[in-house]
Amino acid sequence: MSLNCLIVDDEPNAVKLLELHIQQTTNWHIVGVCYNALEALECLKQHKADVVFLDINMPRLNGMELAGLLPSHVKIVFTTAYSEFAAASYNFQTLDYLLKPITLTRFLAARQKVETVFRLTAPADKTEEQEQQDYFFVKSGKTLQRIRLQDLLYFEGEKEYVRVVTSKEEVLVYKRLKEIAEQLGPPFIRVHNSYIVNTSQIERILDNHIHIADKRIPLSEKFRSEFMALIQQRFL
Numbered sequence: 001m002s003l004n005c006l007i008v009d010d011e012p013n014a015v016k017l018l019e020l021h022i023q024q025t026t027n028w029h030i031v032g033v034c035y036n037a038l039e040a041l042e043c044l045k046q047h048k049a050d051v052v053f054l055d056i057n058m059p060r061l062n063g064m065e066l067a068g069l070l071p072s073h074v075k076i077v078f079t080t081a082y083s084e085f086a087a088a089s090y091n092f093q094t095l096d097y098l099l100k101p102i103t104l105t106r107f108l109a110a111r112q113k114v115e116t117v118f119r120l121t122a123p124a125d126k127t128e129e130q131e132q133q134d135y136f137f138v139k140s141g142k143t144l145q146r147i148r149l150q151d152l153l154y155f156e157g158e159k160e161y162v163r164v165v166t167s168k169e170e171v172l173v174y175k176r177l178k179e180i181a182e183q184l185g186p187p188f189i190r191v192h193n194s195y196i197v198n199t200s201q202i203e204r205i206l207d208n209h210i211h212i213a214d215k216r217i218p219l220s221e222k223f224r225s226e227f228m229a230l231i232q233q234r235f236l
Helices: 012-025 039-046 063-067 083-089 102-120 126-132 177-183 221-235
Strands: 004-008 030-036 051-054 077-081 095-097 133-140 143-148 152-158 161-166 170-171 188-192 195-198 203-208 209-212 215-218
Touching: 004 012, 004 039, 012 030, 012 102, 012 152, 039 063, 039 126, 063 083, 077 083, 077 126, 077 161, 083 095, 095 102, 095 221, 102 221, 126 177, 133 170, 143 161, 152 177, 152 215, 177 195, 188 215, 188 221, 195 215
Parallel strands: 004 030, 004 051, 051 077, 077 095
Antiparallel strands: 133 143, 152 161, 152 195, 161 170, 188 195, 203 209, 209 215
């Protein structure tokens, strides 16, 4: 995936390490390297950035203050030596919080989060969008059952099987949940090792649980950031 990113950090060695991770493991384009927040604001006037790698402890204007000035479509990955700001960082459009020194393993995990979020929020191809509004067939025993996507509430994994739950019926199919997740895009998203939900059917989200019809579905930490990024597209 091709994305534009901006690095904002007043530590040259930290910048070099991050540049190395990005250049060696992604197809992303680094639109700029800024050593303070004011430089970053000027850079963003000239260049479009999808994601900003943002240090917190910087002179004059710190990273948290800069985060509050960024447009809502610009996502943030904080890069800092201070763990105590982690909770507060998620008051912004934050996708991850990396502690220095940033290891390759940790960077790769952040890259996956970033690319997943941008893949989920990318405009759908018109053909794919039309197909997504239509239907599909599932095999249950000897029967091929037609399922309309607009009726589908959620998928529930049960070992080697998946329970397909619609507003009208439930169908048990011999398939792994992972296979189904790979075939579906928005508004369907995985929220737990055992569940994929139709976000258009969600009634409310409360205490890390998603309520659809009379079902209370757990939202796991593993899938939370991708799920909330999709949900935020519908915030008023």
